[in-house]
């Protein structure tokens with residue numbers, strides 16, 4: 172390749188490394204769970220996992236593995252087609268129906284990932300005569316989806332309903348055909364829950380649609396884990412979600428909404444039209460995962476208890492946590508290198524956590540984002556808190 176370009180990339184990578192922003196990937200040699208096995212300098216070592224999106228602990232559930240295996244036996248390994256050519260099985264329709272029933276929308280449509288769902292949800296519904304009012308801390312995939320669409324863009328400060336109304340007034344002054352308010356249901360870096368009651372009220376006041384990304388809410392919040400809106404006893408207009416977190420943690424995304432919205436996405440959404448159909452094993456596994464999620468109150472209680480227990484222990488140890496009740500529990504450190512150092516020391520002590528820093532969070536707000544799982548035991552949490560106390564005092568954090 173071009174020597175000039177090669178050298179430029181090498182220099183940029185060195186720069187990333189020197190700023191302490193280089194991301195390394197650890198090797199896991201077991202299924203995802205509360206405790207996992209990792210390749211630790213060539214040896215297998217058991218380690219407590221505090222950084223998976225495995226909220227309900229379903230990632231290695233035998234009934235899901237069984238359902239996925241059965242679907243693969245019945246329908247084969249892959250569909251070798253997009254949905255509209257020859258990639259739709261009765262199982263795909265069954266999953267879309269199950270998601271629609273679960274989220275209480277008319278219909279649902281599957282994508283290869285929620286990244287694609289968010290990337291493909293705006294452009295088919297809106298054009299230059301429309302407007303999107305988007306929360307400033309929305310997930311990267313929503314930001315990309317908004318960029319791919321010609322609608323006029325407005326950004327409001329995170330979860331700031333006064334700023335949202337100002338932006339809605341600005342948008343309405345241009346007389347758009349349609350306004351969509353877009354927000355994460357739970358903000359993934361902070362674990363904060365969006366103010367759905369106020370979002371709903373403002374959406375109705377300005378005749379806007381409310382779009383909520385429930386990736387970190389599905390399975391956790393609301394009756395049966397139906398999500399952020401259900402948590403408040405409300406409904407949103409467009410819900411996007413993932414099969415890659417609470418619902419078994421494999422892959423796949425979806426949009427659930429009223430019939431014309433879903434019908435339009437099936438006709439026009441580019442990641443749906445030009446990307447392969449979900450493999451049968453995932454579809455079969457996801458159907459079982461939704462069933463287990465809906466009747467998973469015990470798992471949700473365990474998850475809640477774990478979050479409360481871990482928060483209390485970490486606060487008592489003197490760490491600076493963001494407040495909240497969600498199983499996302501961020502430990503604020505500020506400096507990227509410090510977050511990396513703490514994560515490394517925790518890893519050496521048998522606790523897997525990951526430092527988050529720029530560009531994933533703003534500069535100067537580096538943190539370790541821990542995530543609770545129903546698969547974690549009290550003993551796991553005690554071990555983790557003790558390790559945090561030791562590593563934290565070694566580094567002068569507490």
Ligand SMILES: *Cc1c(COP(=O)(O)O)cnc(C)c1O
Pocket residue numbers: 283284285286287289310312355359384386387412413414415422423424
């Ligand atoms: C994880 C996540 C996504 C992406 O979901 P995938 O199915 O993994 O592509 C989108 N939005 C939010 C808020 C997320 O946390």
